[in-house]
Structures are given as structure tokens and as C-alpha cells.
Amino acid sequence: NAGVTQTPKFRILKIGQSMTLQCTQDMNHNYMYWYRQDPGMGLKLIYYSVGAGITDKGEVPNGYNVSRSTTEDFPLRLELAAPSQTSVYFCASKGRWWAYEQYFGPGTRLTVT
Amino acid sequence: AQTVTQSQPEMSVQEAETVTLSCTYDTSESDYYLFWYKQPPSRQMILVIRQEAYKQQNATENRFSVNFQKAAKSFSLKISDSQLGDAAMYFCAYRSLDSNYQLIWGAGTKLIIKP
Numbered sequence: 001n002a003g004v005t006q007t008p009k010f011r012i013l014k015i016g017q018s019m020t021l022q023c024t025q026d027m028n029h030n031y032m033y034w035y036r037q038d039p040g041m042g043l044k045l046i047y048y049s050v051g052a053g054i055t056d057k058g059e060v061p062n063g064y065n066v067s068r069s070t071t072e073d074f075p076l077r078l079e080l081a082a083p084s085q086t087s088v089y090f091c092a093s094k095g096r097w098w099a100y101e102q103y104f105g106p107g108t109r110l111t112v113t
Numbered sequence: 114a115q116t117v118t119q120s121q122p123e124m125s126v127q128e129a130e131t132v133t134l135s136c137t138y139d140t141s142e143s144d145y146y147l148f149w150y151k152q153p154p155s156r157q158m159i160l161v162i163r164q165e166a167y168k169q170q171n172a173t174e175n176r177f178s179v180n181f182q183k184a185a186k187s188f189s190l191k192i193s194d195s196q197l198g199d200a201a202m203y204f205c206a207y208r209s210l211d212s213n214y215q216l217i218w219g220a221g222t223k224l225i226i227k228p
Contacts, residue, residue, distance in 0.1 A: 033215075040122075040220060040221075041220050041221075042117070042204055042206075042218025042219050042220050042221055043158075043204075043216070043218045044218070045215050045216070048215065058215060059215075088156065090156075090158065092158070100146065100148075100160075100163050101160045101163075102158075102160075102216065104157055104158035104159075105157075106155065106156055106157050107156040107157070
């Protein structure tokens, strides 16, 4: 059981480039989340989805976009990368609305120079 | 808006001893959930323990237990018989009942285990 997988593990971008961070879960979870973790800080929610075709902004959505065409996949798109987007990005998923636990992927470390 | 504060950036403990990590939070809600997550060097977030605010009894999971003081808005994590594998960042998180299940996170406490 793979759980939540994220690719790539590491990436270096130049300012102004774009990229997509991939997230896939094989647990048939409805809820999926994207967080960023800056050094010495807790996680901040970027976007979330409560099911295929439904997404909504979290606390820090600027500079990012998401889509959710299937239950399994929840890609995060960075447009026009900026140094402020240097961070570790985590994808997470959760089953039913009453479920307590979010299951996290291993993260993607992104550096924008 | 809710906030979560972890005032200890780093803690250290001798192997086999007990350590307590602190967490305070601010909320006007009466019902909510609190969590402790562990983040080892592998970076993967792992749920350690959770507490429902409506329960007076403190949650326990093997060597991990919490001291939940609702009136004081305090939620500390006690790790007994510390093991080398407990070395990690520990994050306290808050979840409102009626949000779309967004977690509000503290800044984390780095736990060092001395052999």
C-alpha cells in the first residue's frame, strides 16, 4: 500500500519558471490537501479539495493553482516561480469527513533561485 | 482566528527518561480536536496522538500521553521511556469541527535524545 506519493523529491527552479508538483493517493480518500513548510515553521495550507472537481483556497494560495480531475490525483502548479516559494511542500489526504487523521506524503523540497 | 504556539524550539532528554513538550492554543470555540504529529528526518508527518476537546480524559497511546487543560488552552505531550527513534520534530495542531478540516499548526519543537 503506497499511501500518498509525491514527485519529485527535490527540485531547483529558476525565477520565473513554472512546474507541477504531483500528488497521488491510493486510499480512495475524498479529501486532499497541499501544505508548505518554511524553515522553522509549521505547515500552512495552500489549497484543499473535498472531492474530484472541487477545490478551494487555503491560507496561502497566491502563486499556486490546483486541479482535481480524479479522486487519486491532486497536482499543484507553480506559475512564475519566486524565491518566496522556496519551501518544502507536503500533500496529504483524509478519508471521510469525520476521519481524524491526515496521511502525508514524503514532501518535495523546492528551491527557487 | 485560531493560533497554536509551541514555546520550546528545542528540547533534549536522556534515553529512557521522560520529557514533556508544551503547546498552547487560542480559540473561541468550545469543540475542536488537537493533535501531535511527529516529523522524523525522513520528513514524513506521522500522527502521534489526538484529543477531542469534549473528552475530559487525557488521551494515551503507549508511551505517549497528553495533558489537556481546556480552560488553560494547554495541550502538552509527555513521552515516557524515551527512545532514540523518538528524535524528531514534534508539531502540535488544532482542528476546528466546522472548518473543511484545515489543521492549524504550531512552529514545532525539535526533540533530541541523548544516548
